[in-house]
Amino acid sequence: MKNHTTKLLVIGGGPGGYVAAIRAAQLGIATTLVEGEHLGGTCLNIGCIPSRAWIHAAEAFEKVRHYAADSPLGIRVESPSIDLAQTLRWKDGIVARLTTGVAALLKKNGVQVIKGWATIVDGKTIEVVSDGKDTELLRIGCEHMLLAPGSQAVELPTLPFGGPVISATEALSPPSLPKHLVVVGGGYIGLELGTAYRKLGAEVTVVEALERILPAYDEELVKPVAVSLRRLGVELRLGSTVLGVGAQGKGLRVRDAQGEEFELAADRILVAVGRRPRTGGFNLESLQLDLNGRAIKIDDQCRTSMRGVWAIGDVTGEPMLAHRAMAQGEMVAEIIAGRRRQFTPAAIPAVCFTDPEIVVVGQTPDDAAQAGLDCLHAQFPFAANSRAMTLESTDGFVRVVARRDNHLIVGWQAVGRGVSELCTAFSQSLEMGARLEDVAATIHAHPTLGEAVQEAALRALGHALHI
Amino acid sequence: MGIHVIKMPDIGEGIAEVELVAWNIDVGDSVVEDQPLATLLLRIARDADLGIAARIEVEGAGNADAPAPAVAKTAPLPPVTPAARAAARTAMTAPPATKHAAPAASESTVRPPGDKPIASPAVRRRAWDLGIELRYVSGSGTAGRITHEDLDAYAAQQVALGHAANAGSPARAYASGTGYAEGHDEEAVPVIGLRRKIAQKMQESKRRIPHFTYVEEIDVTELDASRTRLNDTRGAQRGRLSILPFLMRAMVLALRDFPQINARYDDEAAVLTRYGAVHIGIATQTEGGLMVPVVRHAEARDLWSSAAEIARLAEAARSGRATREELSGSTITISSLGALGGVVSTPVINHPEVAIVGVNRMVLRPMMRGGTVVARQMMNLSSSFDHRVIDGLHAAEFIQAVRKLLECPATLFVE
Numbered sequence: 001m002k003n004h005t006t007k008l009l010v011i012g013g014g015p016g017g018y019v020a021a022i023r024a025a026q027l028g029i030a031t032t033l034v035e036g037e038h039l040g041g042t043c044l045n046i047g048c049i050p051s052r053a054w055i056h057a058a059e060a061f062e063k064v065r066h067y068a069a070d071s072p073l074g075i076r077v078e079s080p081s082i083d084l085a086q087t088l089r090w091k092d093g094i095v096a097r098l099t100t101g102v103a104a105l106l107k108k109n110g111v112q113v114i115k116g117w118a119t120i121v122d123g124k125t126i127e128v129v130s131d132g133k134d135t136e137l138l139r140i141g142c143e144h145m146l147l148a149p150g151s152q153a154v155e156l157p158t159l160p161f162g163g164p165v166i167s168a169t170e171a172l173s174p175p176s177l178p179k180h181l182v183v184v185g186g187g188y189i190g191l192e193l194g195t196a197y198r199k200l201g202a203e204v205t206v207v208e209a210l211e212r213i214l215p216a217y218d219e220e221l222v223k224p225v226a227v228s229l230r231r232l233g234v235e236l237r238l239g240s241t242v243l244g245v246g247a248q249g250k251g252l253r254v255r256d257a258q259g260e261e262f263e264l265a266a267d268r269i270l271v272a273v274g275r276r277p278r279t280g281g282f283n284l285e286s287l288q289l290d291l292n293g294r295a296i297k298i299d300d301q302c303r304t305s306m307r308g309v310w311a312i313g314d315v316t317g318e319p320m321l322a323h324r325a326m327a328q329g330e331m332v333a334e335i336i337a338g339r340r341r342q343f344t345p346a347a348i349p350a351v352c353f354t355d356p357e358i359v360v361v362g363q364t365p366d367d368a369a370q371a372g373l374d375c376l377h378a379q380f381p382f383a384a385n386s387r388a389m390t391l392e393s394t395d396g397f398v399r400v401v402a403r404r405d406n407h408l409i410v411g412w413q414a415v416g417r418g419v420s421e422l423c424t425a426f427s428q429s430l431e432m433g434a435r436l437e438d439v440a441a442t443i444h445a446h447p448t449l450g451e452a453v454q455e456a457a458l459r460a461l462g463h464a465l466h467i
Numbered sequence: 468m469g470i471h472v473i474k475m476p477d478i479g480e481g482i483a484e485v486e487l488v489a490w491n492i493d494v495g496d497s498v499v500e501d502q503p504l505a506t507l508l509l510r511i512a513r514d515a516d517l518g519i520a521a522r523i524e525v526e527g528a529g530n531a532d533a534p535a536p537a538v539a540k541t542a543p544l545p546p547v548t549p550a551a552r553a554a555a556r557t558a559m560t561a562p563p564a565t566k567h568a569a570p571a572a573s574e575s576t577v578r579p580p581g582d583k584p585i586a587s588p589a590v591r592r593r594a595w596d597l598g599i600e601l602r603y604v605s606g607s608g609t610a611g612r613i614t615h616e617d618l619d620a621y622a623a624q625q626v627a628l629g630h631a632a633n634a635g636s637p638a639r640a641y642a643s644g645t646g647y648a649e650g651h652d653e654e655a656v657p658v659i660g661l662r663r664k665i666a667q668k669m670q671e672s673k674r675r676i677p678h679f680t681y682v683e684e685i686d687v688t689e690l691d692a693s694r695t696r697l698n699d700t701r702g703a704q705r706g707r708l709s710i711l712p713f714l715m716r717a718m719v720l721a722l723r724d725f726p727q728i729n730a731r732y733d734d735e736a737a738v739l740t741r742y743g744a745v746h747i748g749i750a751t752q753t754e755g756g757l758m759v760p761v762v763r764h765a766e767a768r769d770l771w772s773s774a775a776e777i778a779r780l781a782e783a784a785r786s787g788r789a790t791r792e793e794l795s796g797s798t799i800t801i802s803s804l805g806a807l808g809g810v811v812s813t814p815v816i817n818h819p820e821v822a823i824v825g826v827n828r829m830v831l832r833p834m835m836r837g838g839t840v841v842a843r844q845m846m847n848l849s850s851s852f853d854h855r856v857i858d859g860l861h862a863a864e865f866i867q868a869v870r871k872l873l874e875c876p877a878t879l880f881v882e
Contacts (some may be wrong), residue, residue, distance in 0.1 A: 340595040406610035408585060433585035433612045 001137045004114075006032040008336055009126065009142035011118045011282075014041020016313030016325030017148035018102050023333035025109040032140060033106065034128055036117035040099040041150050042314075043322040046169040049098060051189075053091040054172055055196045055353055057082075062199035073392075082200065084177055091172070114138065120283040123306050144308050144336050147296065148329065149282065151275040151314035158244045159184065159252075165245065165269045168193060174268075178202050182252045182266035184242050186213035188352040190272035191225070195355050198234050205235040205264055207242060207254055214352065218364055220379075221415045224395040225354045232355070237264070245269070277315040292317055300342050302332050310336075324348050346430040347411070351420045356396050359419050361426040362411030365401050375410060377401040378460035380452045382416045384467045387447040393417035398452040400436065400460050407435040407461075418449055425453055436460050473504070488660035508660045586613040597622055603651060661755040672818040675734060677854045680813045681862050685870050687829060688844040693876045697770075705771045710829065710846070711749070711803060712773040714869075716879050718799065718824065719745050719766045721868035728865055729798050731819045732856050739821070739856050748797030748817055749777055751784045758784040759817055761797040801826065812849045821853035822862075824869075 008024045010017045013035030021033045038045045061082050068077040106113050116128040116138070123145060128138040153167040161167055171193050179202065183194040186208030198204040206213070206229075213229075213236065214222045229236065239257030246253055252264045277295045279285070290297040290305035295317030302310050310332050313325030331341045347362040368375040379399035382388035388396075396416025402409045412426035429439055439457035444450045451466075458464045475485060486508040492498060584601040586594070590613055594601050597618070604621045606613035658666055690713055698707045722729040726741045733740070745766045748759040760780035762773060783789040800817040803826035814825035827847035834843040848869065852862045872878050 340598065341592075342595065344591070408610045432587045433608075433610065435610050438609070 001139055003139050003141070004032065005141040006030050006112070007142065008032070008144045008146060008333070009034070009140055010146045010148060011126065012041065012148035012150055012313075013039040013102070013113070014148060014150050014313060014325065015043045015322040016150075016329040017041070017146070018106060018329075019326040020146055020148065020312065020329030020333045021111040022105055022109050023330045024336060025106075025111045027333060027337035029333070029337060031110075032112045032114060032142070034114045034116060034118045034126070034140070036115070038099055039102045039106070039113070040095075044098050044102065045095060046172060048322055050091050050095055050172045051168070051192060051196075052353065053094050054087075055192060057087045057091070058196035058199035059355070084174070084200075088173060114140070118282055120286060123287055123309050144310065146329075146332055147284070147304070147309065147311040147315055148313050148325065149278045149284075149315050151320055152278050153271070154274045154276050156184065156242060156271055156273060158242055159269065159271055161271070163245075164250060164267060165271060168270070168272055171197075171268075171270045178266075178268035180205070180265050181268050181270060182207060182264050183270045183272060184252070185271065185273040186210070186236070186238070187216070187272060187274065188214065188354065190270065191229070191354045192352070193270060193272065194234055195229070195232065198232050199355075203235075203265075204233075205237060205266070207237045207240050207252070207264070209239070209241055211239045211257070213238070214354075214358070217352070217358055217360060218366060218413075220399075221358050221360070221413055224356050224415050225352075225358065228355050228395065275314065275320055277317060279315060300344060301335055302328050302343060319348055319350060321348060321350060346433075347427060349423045349427050351423060353420065356393065356415055356417045357420045359412070359414045359423045359426065361413070361423060362409075362430050363401055364411055364413055365399075368401055368410055373410065374404045375401050376404050376460055378456055378464075380455040380459055380464065380467065382449070382452060384455075385447075385449060385452045387449050387451070388416065390447065391417060391449075398422070398456040400439075400453075400456040402436050402460055407437060409434050409436060409439065409457075412453075414452075416449070416452075422450060422453060425450065486659060486663075508664075582611075584613055585611060590615055590618055594618055599625075661753075661758075665756050668818065669815055672815050676816050676818060676821075678813070678816060678851045679854050679859065679862070680849055680851045681859070681866055682811050682847055682849045683866050683870055684845055684847050686834070686843050686874050687846045690873050690876045691829065691844045706774055706778075708770055708774050709777075709805075710826070711777060711801065712770040713873065713876070713879065714801065714824070714826065715747055715762070715765050715768075715773050716770065717869045717872040718747070718801075720872055720879065721865055722799070724868065725861060725865040727861065728822045728852070728857060730821050730856070731798060732821050732853060733819060734855070742798045744798065746796055746798045748800035748820075749780065750800060750802040750814075750817075751781050753785045753787075755787075758789065758794060759797065759800060760784045760789055760793050761795065763796070799823070811847060814849060814851045816851050816853055821856050822865075823851050825849040825851070 007030040008021075010021045010024075010031065010033040013021075013033055017033060017035070018039060018041075021031045024031045035041075040049075041047075043049060061080065064077055064080040067073070067075040068080055103113065114128055114130075116130040118126045118128050118140075120126050121139070124143070125139065125141050126145070128140060130136075130138065153161075153169070155161055155167075159165050168189055177200055178197070181194070181197045181202045181204050183190040183204060183206045186206050190206060190208075191213060194204045194206050212219070212222065213226060226236075237254060237256065241255045243253040243255055243261065245251070246263045246266075250265075250267060252266050252269050253261065254264055255261045279291075279294065279296065287304075287306055287309065289309065289311075292298075296304055296311040296315050298304055298311050298316045302312050302316070304311050312328035312332060314320040316328075327345065328343055331343055334341050349359065349361040351360075352358040363371065363373070363375075365375060365377045368377075377399060379397040381394075381397045383394045385394070388394045393416065396414065396419065398414040398416075398419070399412070400409060401411035401413075409429055412422075412429070414422055414426075428434075432438075436457045439454060440461055442454065444454040455464050455466055459467065487505055488508045489506045491503045491505055498504065584604065585606060585608075586601055591601065593615070594604070599618065599621060601613055604613050604617055605611075607617050608614050687710070690710070694708055694710065694713065702708075722745055727739065729745055730739050730741045732738075744764050747762045747765045749762060751758050751760055760783065762768070762776045762780065765773060768776065780789065780793055783793060797817060797820065799820055800814075800823045802812070802814045802823055804812075805826075806828060808826055808828035810827055812825045812827060814823040816823045825848065827849055829844055829846040831842050832845045833840045834845065835841075836843070848866060850862070850866055
């Protein structure tokens with residue numbers, strides 16, 4: 001057995017883990033990162049990045065087909081087609097470029113990267129079994145252990161993965177386009193991928209147990225997405241329970257809200273019913289850390305219940321977002337370097353890349369009411385925004401929520417094409433403690449979607465100009 | 468609609484002073500007929516007993532159908548007298564026409580206590596580096612936002628005050644800072660209403676009475692066993708008993724031999740009045756503060772009657788419905804905090820009484836009995852006496868009599 005010691009040991013090379021390692025190394029901490037699969041984790045390899053690429057390709061293809069069907073813009077295209085193998089090569093190219101980039105950054109900053117699966121021995125020691133030719137066990141001792149193992153797709157007992165039943169990972173690298181895709185789960189992952197498949201030409205049915213899609217978002221925000229799904233021809237089966245794969249190993253047996261059982265045609269079934277913290281399979285349970293549900297319980301400095309053991313990212317529970325993990329990772333590195341830090345952001349933005357996109361930052365009117373805040377809120381529709389008209393996407397709105405007494409902005413929400421990029425302004429205004437007057441008095445470039453942000457603030461103040 | 472002045476109505480004879488304790492309405496509220504506007508505390512002339520909270524309602528303030536007026540109030544409010552009649556400074560003004568206009572934001576930079584400080588990420592980060600808790604820093608920006616300059620000013624102030632370790636250079640903060648920020652906020656809380664009444668009573672008692680406190684430990688193993696048995700067999704029908712009714716019974720019996728302890732002492736007239744009745748005051752914590760409702764004629768009550776009366780009075784006191792009679796006239800007082808009773812206390816006598824019995828926590832302790840160590844339920848009684856009229860010997864003998872009665876529960880029921 002070989003031995004190796006380090007000051008900081010990071011388990012998991014996803015966005016949280018690699019950022020923590022880079023920052024720690026920058027601060028002069030001897031850092032070792034252990035990753036069993038690919039650097040970049042879920043986000044770069046099988047999550048955010050490939051799905052955004054996939055969605056972009058689907059959008060581009062749909063746009064061309066839209067033009068082929070008598071575009072009002074006067075563009076004429078003859079029967080477009082898509083070479084799926086090339087699309088996947090392009091997507092994989094982006095992923096490869098980014099993951100190599102991460103490896104280069106780690107190397108540049110002096111992080112020692114070890115490829116292999118970690119097994120926890122105790123709070124200061126792990127063993128790594130390399131998956132290469134070298135089968136010798138490597139034992140790593142550390143002063144600080146940072147757990148960043150991420151999360152994994154939740155499997156349904158009635159629909160185990162395998163055969164036609166796939167997770168988002170397989171859905172992002174399909175061997176061919178299915179004729180009919182059934183998506184189980186009307187959350188953001190299911191709808192993002194379902195929409196993309198529909199735009200690429202597959203028949204898509206979404207089965208959701210609740211009576212509405214995107215249950216994490218309020219109805220007003222979801223409405224434009226529901227309208228768009230209908231327009232695209234995505235079939236929604238709400239209030240329906242999944243019973244299992246159909247008789248011939250194809251299709252999906254479902255019971256609808258009326259209790260009627262039937263079989264949905266499907267040659268591929270995407271299960272996207274959520275993700276759960278990856279806490280099993282590497283002897284984590286031996287540390288007997290305090291848990292918060294299925295997640296590792298942490299304080300506002302990402303400390304677990306064991307001294308010297310830290311946890312960041314999806315393994316610590318919701319919201320499972322890469323940018324949260326990165327901020328946590330950076331913070332933990334700085335705390336280990338002796339700086340005083342806390343994870344107390346004003347808001348963690350959440351974006352849903354459906355068509356149209358949804359952005360939620362800070363508190364919604366309902367959140368604020370539940371928190372006992374006396375708030376006012378106003379929304380400005382993209383139908384009154386000139387840039388939205390030129391983009392052929394006037395669905396949606398920007399909404400601002402602010403305290404009634406001092407007009408401090410406590411939340412922004414938006415739904416519409418391209419609103420994910422407005423997120424930057426939203427988050428910054430919350431972090432800076434902006435009041436409605438601050439946003440209302442800032443000159444926003446014309447013509448941009450951002451004008452709707454200013455107009456929402458103006459409207460909350462009672463004097464919107466363009467509505 | 469103009470300003471509507473509400474005068475303090477004549478409450479009745481013998482009212483020396485009326486104190487406005489709390490407003491039941493806010494600025495901008497609409498009021499209707501029969502709606503309580505404020506809570507008043509009345510001081511009754513020549514009666515030093517605990518005051519009674521009373522509500523006054525306004526008459527003729529318009530009816531529900533008419534456009535409701537808004538109320539503006541001024542604060543703080545000094546005590547007012549009915550003689551002045553211009554007492555209540557409540558004015559009514561027409562509501563501003565805000566229905567469609569934008570609500571005006573307050574320009575105040577004062578952050579309400581408990582509100583999260585507003586500061587940019589850079590300011591937050593610098594505050595962490597400096598070891599400064601932002602909630603102690605006042606913000607000069609809009610909506611109370613804390614700027615870099617506010618942080619500089621606070622840090623400079625810390626240096627000036629000699630707290631350089633936490634406010635100087637980051638390096639020094641790391642080296643010697645504790646990580647805990649100093650608190651420099653203060654809040655002036657007016658002592659009014661019941662709290663003022665309690666303060667006066669306590670001061671009166673401690674200033675006039677030379678207290679001495681005598682503590683004895685009582686073996687309540689058998690008493691507690693009897694109590695448990697009674698609760699098991701009769702608790703369902705007659706109600707559950709705490710230790711207090713037993714103690715009251717023991718006091719009633721012991722006081723027969725020590726009449727000078729069941730008494731009230733008027734030191735100005737130099738008269739000690741002994742009472743045949745045993746009216747036991749029960750010190751009771753209420754939301755507003757300490758109150759002492761009185762179990763009258765404890766000598767004529769059995770365990771369950773005492774228990775029921777204690778429960779009834781405690782509820783009345785806590786809900787503010789206790790009458791003046793129920794809150795005055797005790798001849799001796801018990802102070803008990805149950806499980807929070809501690810080991811020893813030094814109770815303050817309920818002036819003009821001359822004794823108070825404090826009950827400490829019941830706890831299982833190892834005790835020597837017949838040469839071996841055994842586990843016994845022990846409970847201390849900490850009792851204070853007025854040394855002007857009660858000698859140490861008599862106080863000790865009284866408490867020993869109580870102890871003997873409690874240690875042999877059967878004797879509690881022997882006449």
